[in-house]
Amino acid sequence: MSGPGDLSRSNLRTLTRRRMLRLGATVAGVGYVGWVSGWKASAAALVGEPSGNTVIRAGQVASAARRVLYRGANLADGRSPALQLGRSVLTDRGRVVWIRPRDAEEDPGPSHGLDVVDARGLTIVPGFVDAHCHLTSPGGANWLDHFRDSPSTMLATAERNGELAREAGTAWLREIGSPTVIDPVDGRRRALALGIRDRWVGRADRPRIRSGGTWIAPPAVMDKGVAIVARNADELVAAALGQLQQGADLVKLYIQAANSNESPWTATEIRRASDAVHARGAIVTAHAMSLGPAKAAVLGGVDAIEHGFRLDADLCAEMARRGTRLVTTLIVPRSWLKIGQQSGGYWATRAGRRYATRLLERGEESARLARRAGVVICAGTDFGGGGSRAGQLAWEVESLVATGMQPWQALGAATWRGGELLDESDAGRIREGGPADFFLVAGDPYRNPAALWNVRRLA
Ligand SMILES: [Zn+2]
Numbered sequence: 001m002s003g004p005g006d007l008s009r010s011n012l013r014t015l016t017r018r019r020m021l022r023l024g025a026t027v028a029g030v031g032y033v034g035w036v037s038g039w040k041a042s043a044a045a046l047v048g049e050p051s052g053n054t055v056i057r058a059g060q061v062a063s064a065a066r067r068v069l070y071r072g073a074n075l076a077d078g079r080s081p082a083l084q085l086g087r088s089v090l091t092d093r094g095r096v097v098w099i100r101p102r103d104a105e106e107d108p109g110p111s112h113g114l115d116v117v118d119a120r121g122l123t124i125v126p127g128f129v130d131a132h133c134h135l136t137s138p139g140g141a142n143w144l145d146h147f148r149d150s151p152s153t154m155l156a157t158a159e160r161n162g163e164l165a166r167e168a169g170t171a172w173l174r175e176i177g178s179p180t181v182i183d184p185v186d187g188r189r190r191a192l193a194l195g196i197r198d199r200w201v202g203r204a205d206r207p208r209i210r211s212g213g214t215w216i217a218p219p220a221v222m223d224k225g226v227a228i229v230a231r232n233a234d235e236l237v238a239a240a241l242g243q244l245q246q247g248a249d250l251v252k253l254y255i256q257a258a259n260s261n262e263s264p265w266t267a268t269e270i271r272r273a274s275d276a277v278h279a280r281g282a283i284v285t286a287h288a289m290s291l292g293p294a295k296a297a298v299l300g301g302v303d304a305i306e307h308g309f310r311l312d313a314d315l316c317a318e319m320a321r322r323g324t325r326l327v328t329t330l331i332v333p334r335s336w337l338k339i340g341q342q343s344g345g346y347w348a349t350r351a352g353r354r355y356a357t358r359l360l361e362r363g364e365e366s367a368r369l370a371r372r373a374g375v376v377i378c379a380g381t382d383f384g385g386g387g388s389r390a391g392q393l394a395w396e397v398e399s400l401v402a403t404g405m406q407p408w409q410a411l412g413a414a415t416w417r418g419g420e421l422l423d424e425s426d427a428g429r430i431r432e433g434g435p436a437d438f439f440l441v442a443g444d445p446y447r448n449p450a451a452l453w454n455v456r457r458l459a
Contacts, residue, residue, distance in 0.1 A: 178193035213243035221256050252284075325375065326376070377417065378417045411452070
């Protein structure tokens with residue numbers, strides 16, 4: 001998510017708390033809530049991690065310039081239900097050389113320049129692919145305000161987000177929405193995440209990024225000047241192609257009307273944008289909170305639905321038939337509930353709690369319907385675009401498991417499924433000859449997905 005949905009920011013500024021509470025029902029029925037700065041939600045509201053902690057700092061990422069033998073680990077690749085026991089993995093300058101049973105290791109080469117890691121009791125997991133995030137905002141209780149931070153503040157926030165995500169095992173970020181501003185580093189006016197993406201290439205202490213540029217939204221939905229506004233199909237196509245020309249890897253449509261649960265654009269209008277984007281070899285994805293926008297998006301040929309909190313069985317069947325993915329962000333309502341517990345504000349009110357609880361219940365039901373229909377599910381945090389924060393993808397894995405998904409499948413949603421969505425064949429995979437983009441956690445994430453919080457080492 002990111003924008004306020006049904007209430008524009010300028011309107012929000014004029015609303016009193018009492019009026020906001022009265023509007024609660026409307027808000028709950030349509031999008032989700034954009035918040036007024038100065039409201040008594042603490043700026044320090046940190047969304048707590050359910051369990052575990054991270055022990056590796058960014059500066060301690062293992063050097064890619066030498067061989068490392070991880071000896072006797074278990075391996076959870078998110079592709080089959082069986083944990084692979086007692087595996088040894090040799091890496092050399094950031095590549096996986098071989099993967100063998102502990103008792104059938106190949107010669108790792110001379111001991112000089114070889115780091116041997118006793119990995120017994122640890123589980124090797126592919127680098128996370130966070131399939132939905134917003135790099136330039138920190139998330140938390142006042143996430144919306146931060147889309148108005150100065151460009152240099154947003155760059156600093158992105159650095160911290162990148163560090164947090166990397167330390168939590170994230171190898172890739174699918175970044176789908178940052179404001180268009182003048183980048184203080186390269187001087188270019190475009191979505192701020194695009195320059196960050198380019199500057200982080202080759203950095204072991206940052207995830208790699210694919211970015212959807214700036215949101216494309218109908219009038220009066222997102223904050224003025226944050227999204228690119230498209231009133232009709234011609235403007236949709238122009239905006240989509242404009243983002244690709246500026247260097248976006250994919251296109252993000254924000255399909256939400258100002259005062260309705262229905263789509264602001266028809267499926268035919270969306271189809272024109274999808275066709276234009278596909279003709280240039282890119283994909284298009286759609287923020288869709290409600291059923292009407294999700295339907296228009298799917299019938300309009302988008303490649304993925306973001307959030308999809310209110311899908312139904314028929315639409316899930318259609319998504320499965322077309323191969324439209326669902327990117328879940330169940331930790332957004334979970335984070336709102338936690339913010340309410342920790343720092344009060346709207347999310348501690350009855351209306352706030354009810355909205356977040358119902359959204360979570362419907363989101364969980366959508367995920368169940370999608371899974372039963374055979375829709376491919378990818379996991380996202382939506383950090384920066386809601387209350388959630390960078391480095392919390394393990395929480396989304398736990399949330400998917402809570403919907404009845406098997407832990408190995410939920411790990412797949414947070415790794416290689418996201419890699420496929422990015423069209424990056426190595427993202428979220430561990431294979432001989434491939435990049436050593438994995439991390440080691442304490443415990444067995446197939447028995448207890450909370451183990452994914454317990455990062456002990458990044459490869
Ligand atoms: Zn988002």
